[in-house]
Amino acid sequence: MTPTDKLPSRQENFSEWYNQLVLKAELADYAPVRGCMVVRPYGWALWENIQQALDSRFKATGHVNAAFPLLIPMSFLEKEREHVEGFSPELAVVTIGGGEKLEEPLIVRPTSETIIGYMYSKWIKSYRDLPVLINQWGNVVRWEMRTRLFLRTLEFYWQEGHTAHATSDEAMEETLRMLGVYADMAIKEAAIPVVQGVKSDKERFAGAVQSYTIEAMMGDTRALQAGTSHFFGQKFAQAFDIQFLDWNNQMQYAWTTSWGLSTRMVGAIIMTHGDDQGLVLPPNLAPYQVVIVPIYKDEDERHRVMEVVDRLRQELGAYRLKIDDRTEVTPGFKFNDWEMRGVPLRLEIGPKDVEKGSVALARRDLPGRAGKSFVPQAGLAQQVQETLDSIQSSLFERALKFRQANTFEPGDYAELQQVLQDGWAYVWWCQKPECEARIKEDTRATSRCIPLEQPGGKGKCVVCGEAASVKAYFARAY
Amino acid sequence: MTPTDKLPSRQENFSEWYNQLVLKAELADYAPVRGCMVVRPYGWALWENIQQALDSRFKATGHVNAAFPLLIPMSFLEKEREHVEGFSPELAVVTIGGGEKLEEPLIVRPTSETIIGYMYSKWIKSYRDLPVLINQWGNVVRWEMRTRLFLRTLEFYWQEGHTAHATSDEAMEETLRMLGVYADMAIKEAAIPVVQGVKSDKERFAGAVQSYTIEAMMGDTRALQAGTSHFFGQKFAQAFDIQFLDWNNQMQYAWTTSWGLSTRMVGAIIMTHGDDQGLVLPPNLAPYQVVIVPIYKDEDERHRVMEVVDRLRQELGAYRLKIDDRTEVTPGFKFNDWEMRGVPLRLEIGPKDVEKGSVALARRDLPGRAGKSFVPQAGLAQQVQETLDSIQSSLFERALKFRQANTFEPGDYAELQQVLQDGWAYVWWCQKPECEARIKEDTRATSRCIPLEQPGGKGKCVVCGEAASVKAYFARAY
Numbered sequence: 001m002t003p004t005d006k007l008p009s010r011q012e013n014f015s016e017w018y019n020q021l022v023l024k025a026e027l028a029d030y031a032p033v034r035g036c037m038v039v040r041p042y043g044w045a046l047w048e049n050i051q052q053a054l055d056s057r058f059k060a061t062g063h064v065n066a067a068f069p070l071l072i073p074m075s076f077l078e079k080e081r082e083h084v085e086g087f088s089p090e091l092a093v094v095t096i097g098g099g100e101k102l103e104e105p106l107i108v109r110p111t112s113e114t115i116i117g118y119m120y121s122k123w124i125k126s127y128r129d130l131p132v133l134i135n136q137w138g139n140v141v142r143w144e145m146r147t148r149l150f151l152r153t154l155e156f157y158w159q160e161g162h163t164a165h166a167t168s169d170e171a172m173e174e175t176l177r178m179l180g181v182y183a184d185m186a187i188k189e190a191a192i193p194v195v196q197g198v199k200s201d202k203e204r205f206a207g208a209v210q211s212y213t214i215e216a217m218m219g220d221t222r223a224l225q226a227g228t229s230h231f232f233g234q235k236f237a238q239a240f241d242i243q244f245l246d247w248n249n250q251m252q253y254a255w256t257t258s259w260g261l262s263t264r265m266v267g268a269i270i271m272t273h274g275d276d277q278g279l280v281l282p283p284n285l286a287p288y289q290v291v292i293v294p295i296y297k298d299e300d301e302r303h304r305v306m307e308v309v310d311r312l313r314q315e316l317g318a319y320r321l322k323i324d325d326r327t328e329v330t331p332g333f334k335f336n337d338w339e340m341r342g343v344p345l346r347l348e349i350g351p352k353d354v355e356k357g358s359v360a361l362a363r364r365d366l367p368g369r370a371g372k373s374f375v376p377q378a379g380l381a382q383q384v385q386e387t388l389d390s391i392q393s394s395l396f397e398r399a400l401k402f403r404q405a406n407t408f409e410p411g412d413y414a415e416l417q418q419v420l421q422d423g424w425a426y427v428w429w430c431q432k433p434e435c436e437a438r439i440k441e442d443t444r445a446t447s448r449c450i451p452l453e454q455p456g457g458k459g460k461c462v463v464c465g466e467a468a469s470v471k472a473y474f475a476r477a478y
Numbered sequence: 479m480t481p482t483d484k485l486p487s488r489q490e491n492f493s494e495w496y497n498q499l500v501l502k503a504e505l506a507d508y509a510p511v512r513g514c515m516v517v518r519p520y521g522w523a524l525w526e527n528i529q530q531a532l533d534s535r536f537k538a539t540g541h542v543n544a545a546f547p548l549l550i551p552m553s554f555l556e557k558e559r560e561h562v563e564g565f566s567p568e569l570a571v572v573t574i575g576g577g578e579k580l581e582e583p584l585i586v587r588p589t590s591e592t593i594i595g596y597m598y599s600k601w602i603k604s605y606r607d608l609p610v611l612i613n614q615w616g617n618v619v620r621w622e623m624r625t626r627l628f629l630r631t632l633e634f635y636w637q638e639g640h641t642a643h644a645t646s647d648e649a650m651e652e653t654l655r656m657l658g659v660y661a662d663m664a665i666k667e668a669a670i671p672v673v674q675g676v677k678s679d680k681e682r683f684a685g686a687v688q689s690y691t692i693e694a695m696m697g698d699t700r701a702l703q704a705g706t707s708h709f710f711g712q713k714f715a716q717a718f719d720i721q722f723l724d725w726n727n728q729m730q731y732a733w734t735t736s737w738g739l740s741t742r743m744v745g746a747i748i749m750t751h752g753d754d755q756g757l758v759l760p761p762n763l764a765p766y767q768v769v770i771v772p773i774y775k776d777e778d779e780r781h782r783v784m785e786v787v788d789r790l791r792q793e794l795g796a797y798r799l800k801i802d803d804r805t806e807v808t809p810g811f812k813f814n815d816w817e818m819r820g821v822p823l824r825l826e827i828g829p830k831d832v833e834k835g836s837v838a839l840a841r842r843d844l845p846g847r848a849g850k851s852f853v854p855q856a857g858l859a860q861q862v863q864e865t866l867d868s869i870q871s872s873l874f875e876r877a878l879k880f881r882q883a884n885t886f887e888p889g890d891y892a893e894l895q896q897v898l899q900d901g902w903a904y905v906w907w908c909q910k911p912e913c914e915a916r917i918k919e920d921t922r923a924t925s926r927c928i929p930l931e932q933p934g935g936k937g938k939c940v941v942c943g944e945a946a947s948v949k950a951y952f953a954r955a956y
Contacts, residue, residue: 041542064519098621142577
C-alpha cells in the first residue's frame, strides 16, 4: 500500500486509473494464472455487503439457496443448441481425474442452466412442486481472452437464480421481478442509477427467449451491463425434459428463468463513484462507513485523544467503524490512505478537539474544504447518520446527473456517430439487426437495451429511417 | 418426499439409514457426475447456519474473508514435497481452455495452501504486515474413489483459513485458537461433544508439522474428523518464499497455519443426533426451529384455527418458523414429514386448542408421548425459548453420554481388539507408527488423536508394552 503514489487522473487515462486503483486500494490482485484474480479482503468485504443486500431481497421474494456441482458432463451443454454455441468457445475442460483420463470430459461450469435443468427434471413431477425458486452463490469459469479485474475475469463470483414455473406468465413475472430486485439494490445500496430494459436479439443470453438487463453509465460514459435476468420459455425444459402433471392431469413442460449478478458490480461501483483521489464508496455497502484518525504529538496528547476516541467508538457502535491507531505512519498518510480506499466519512480528533468537545468531519464525496466541517462531540451519532444518508443520496444524484448530461438524442445518423464517441445515444430504432450492426461497425457501440419505460408513440429509425416503435440506448460498453 | 416410506432402523443398517435419510429429508441428492452431490435448499440452509456460526467467530478473532482462484498451476503443488505426494492422486486436471490445449495444466484446487502461499509471498514484506489472518469460503475438488453424501464427495464446500505470523509461538497459538473455535461451535451450536487433540504422524495433513483435530463419535460409534487445524512451521514459507524483514532488519521466513471445516459437519450432525424417525436438528442450527401444524376439518374450523396461528406467527417472530398450511396432505403426514426433517419443536393447533387457549407442543428429541405437552397460548414465546434451550442441551448431554458409554479403556491388546469392534478405545500409546499400524491391520481402527487434555503420568503402550507418556483415542472412522 503506497497511497502517496498518485493515481493517473481519470481524464488522462481512465483505464489505467481503474487498474491502479483496484491494486492500490487493495480490492484485488492478479493471480498467477492468466486472467484470474484474487479478491483481497477489502474487496471481498464490499462483495459480502452486496451479497447480503441481494440475499435478503431474494429471501424476501420467496427464494432459497442451494449448491449444484462445479463439474458438468460435456454432453449436457450440447442439449441446447444456442447455449452450446454461445459457451463452447469459453470452456475450461477437465480431462484427467484421479490420475486417469476421463471417459467423458467434464466442463468447469460457465453457468449452471444445464446441470440445474437436469436436477429439476428429477425433482419436478406435479404442478404442486412448482414454482421452484432456487438461487446459488458460487464461482464460474469462462475462458475470456481480454480480461480486467472485476469486469471480466476467467473465474468470477456471482449468484445465479434458476426458477421453474407452471405458466409462461408466472415465469415472465419472475424474470421481471428479479430484474426489479437488481435495480432496487443498485439504486438504493450501490447508489448507481440503472436503466432496466430488454436486450436485442443479438445481445441476448445464449439460449434465452428474452434477456433483460440493468445498464449503468461508468465515469468515462461507457455502459456496463450490471445484472441480467432471462426468460427461457420452455426451451430448457424441453432440452432437459422438465415436465409436470398439470391441474388437468396433462404433462406439460415447465417455464424457466435464470438471473445473475456478479463481482462485476464491484467494478461498476468503482467506475461510477471513484475520483482522482481513489475509491468513493456508497455508505450502505462500504466495508468501513466511518474511519477515526486520532491526531497527537506526544504521549500526553495521545492519552487525552484516545480517551475521546474510545468513547466515540462506543457511541458509534452501530456503524462499520475503523479506528486507525497505527503509530508508524503520519495522520496525513492515513488521510490519503482512507481516501484511496473510499471510506465515506472520516473523523479527525486532535488535542484541540478534545478541549473544545468537537470533531472534524471529512466527507469523501466532497474532497478538500467543501467536505470538511467541525461538529460537537455531543450528538455525534446523529450527525454521522445524517451525513452518511446525505453522502448516499448525493452519490446517486451525482451519478444520475452525469448520466443525463452524457445521454443524447441525436437527430440523424451523423450526429449519432458523433455522440457515441463520448456518451450514450437514446434513439428510435426499428429493431432490425442490420441497423444495430451498422452502428457497431461505424462506432463500436452496441445496443445496450430497449428500456422497459418507453415514451410511447412512433418515430423513425435513426439508421434506416424506417418506422420504429421503440427507443433504445446505444453505447460503447465494457 | 415420501415420509411414509419408513427408513431402515439404525440398528439394522446404519449406513442405509444414513443414505436414505439424506435423500428423504431432502438435504442432498446425487449429481450426474460420479461422487458429486447437489446440496438441496434444506441442507444448504443448515450449512448456512453453520457458516454464520463460524464466520462470526472468525471475525471476532480478527480474521477477514477473501477469495483465491479455483485453478492452480500444476507446478505450484510440486513445491512442497509431502503436499504433492498427499494430493496428486486426487487431482482433477484442466488441460483445455478456450478450445486450446494448455501449455501448463491447471489443477482444480484440492486445498489452497499453494496459491495462497504464492500470494502471501507478494504481499508480505515486513513484520508490520503480519499477522495475515485470512479465511476463504468456497469449494474444492478431490478425486475420491469411495464417496458418501456430505461425508466424502468429489467436490465439497468448506472454509479454509490461512494465516502467516512472525514467530513460531504466534502461529502455534493461532493453530490452537482455531481448533478451539471449531470445538466451541461444535459443542455450543451443533450440540456435538468433540475431543480436541493432535494427529499422529501418520494421520497428519500432507505438508504439516502438526495437525490438530476435533473428533466426534457418530451414532454407530465410529469416529468422524469434523474439523482440522494445521501448524506448518516454516515449510510452506520456504516452499513459496514468504519472507519478511523482522524488527532487527533481518529477513525471516514466516510461520504459517491453515484450518478447515467442511460440509462434512452436516453429516456429523445427522449421524450424531438422528433417530429411526429421521433427522433431529439442534435448535441453534435448524433451518426451522419451530413448525406449526394447524388442524381442522372444515372451513369454519380452519378460519378459527388460522386466526390463532396468525397471532402466534407474530409472537414467535424471533424464531425460524414454518407454518405448514398445505391443504393436500393430512396433519398426520405433516407430523411424519417434519419429524423426518428434524424440526426441533412442533406446535399443533386444533379447534379444541382454540377453545381452551392451549397449544400442543411436540419435542423432536423425545418422540411419542414423552415429548408431548399442552401449554397455554399465553406466554408461548417464553415456553418455546425454554423448550428449545432444553432440546439444545439435552441433545448435547445425550451425545456425550453415548460417547462415554462407548469409550473403553481396555487393559490389554486382546481386549483392545474386542472393544474396537464397536466403540472407541482410550489407551496408553508409545506413539510408534508400528503399534498404530498393527492396530489398523488387526481391527481397521486408526489413531484418532492424542487429546490435548492428558491424565498425566506414564503408562505402558497397549500394543508393545513399552513406556508411553500419552493416552490416545483409537477407533474405526469415517
